[in-house]
Amino acid sequence: MLTCNDATRLLSDSQEDRLSFKARMSLTAHLMMCSGCRNFGRHLQILREAARAFAAGEDERTGEEQGQP
Amino acid sequence: MSNPEGAPDLAASEELRDGPFIEDWRRQMIKFATLQLGNAQWAEDAVQEALVGAYKNAGAFRGRAALKTWVFAILKNKIADALRHRQRVVEASAPLREDDSADELAGPFDERGFWRTAERPVAWENPERAVHDHQFWRVFEACLDALPPQQARVFMMRELIELSADEICQAADITAGNLHVILHRARLRLRRCLERNWFGEGERPC
Structure with missing residues (x-):
């Protein structure tokens, strides 16, 4: 049985590498029971998208829009 | 055109000079450097130096990915230099x-x-x-x-x-x-x- 520390680590690792079959199975079992880690997994996706949008200058574009009266 | 052997290298450096992706890189690099240096001017300087290195050596790299890795490695060194210069020696030289x-x-x-x-x-x-x-x-x-x-x-x-x-x-x-x-x-x-x-x-x- 994975702890939340283990599960979030696997979720994080899966952003770099494909997890082993065994790791995917234990992770799936944990996520079925743990809403906190399910949310964490979604947050990782949002973090990634936000970081890329930030690097692409999205924050500056919203800044310009808001600068208009 | 009349220089087929030199053509690929020339093409690579031309692309680096003019390609729209260089503006994307620049923006990413400025963010990266600014967040770490906490100073827009120093960040600008570090990025400039890294890009000059890239222009000079563009021909030596096959493909953008390898060049990008290399440019950012240079930038990281420039950032480390700048941090050291600011007497934040401990933090900047702390091995990752x-x-x-x-x-x-x-x-x-x-x-x-x-x-x-x-x-x-x-x-x-x-x-x-x-x-x-x-x-x-x-x-x-x-x-x-x-x-x-x-x-x-x-x-x-x-x-x-x-x-x-x-x-x-x-x-x-x-x-x-x-x-x-x-x-x-x-x-x-x-x-x-x-x-x-x-x-x-x-x-x-x-």
Whole structure:
């Protein structure tokens, strides 16, 4: 049985590498029971998208829009 | 045209000089450098120097990916130089492999490794709306800025600069194991910061 520390680590690792079959199975079992880690997994996706949008200058574009009266 | 042997190299450096992607790189590099140096002018200087190196050596690289890795490795050195110059020697020269397990991020989990009640992630409302909100980006930047320097550096290499895990290990001289530990910590911390300062209105699951 994975702890939340283990599960979030696997979720994080899966952003770099494909997890082993065994790791995917234990992770799936944990996520079925743990809403906190399910949310964490979604947050990782949002973090990634936000970081890329930030690097692409999205924050500056919203800044310009808001600068208009 | 009349120089078929030199043509590929010439093409590569031409592309580097004129390609629209160079503007994207520049923007990423400026962000990367500014967040780490905390000073726009120093960041500008470091990026400029790194790009000059890139222009000079564009012909020696096959493909953009290899060149990009290399340019960012140079930038990282320029940043380290600039930090040292600011007498932040300890921080700048701290090797990335140094274990920062003593940092306060025993935080989100209890001693058995499960979420503490107050730390358990909640569902975030309307994340797609946040990216269009100027204020969200100020929070995002502040949260990045609040990461410990090692975590910030590696996280930015991975998610802002989009280097692969292998490339980061090489550029930062760390093992794959270290990379995963650092990214896990950085993501836990960033997530918590965004939830506390932006997305925190959702119901906490029991």
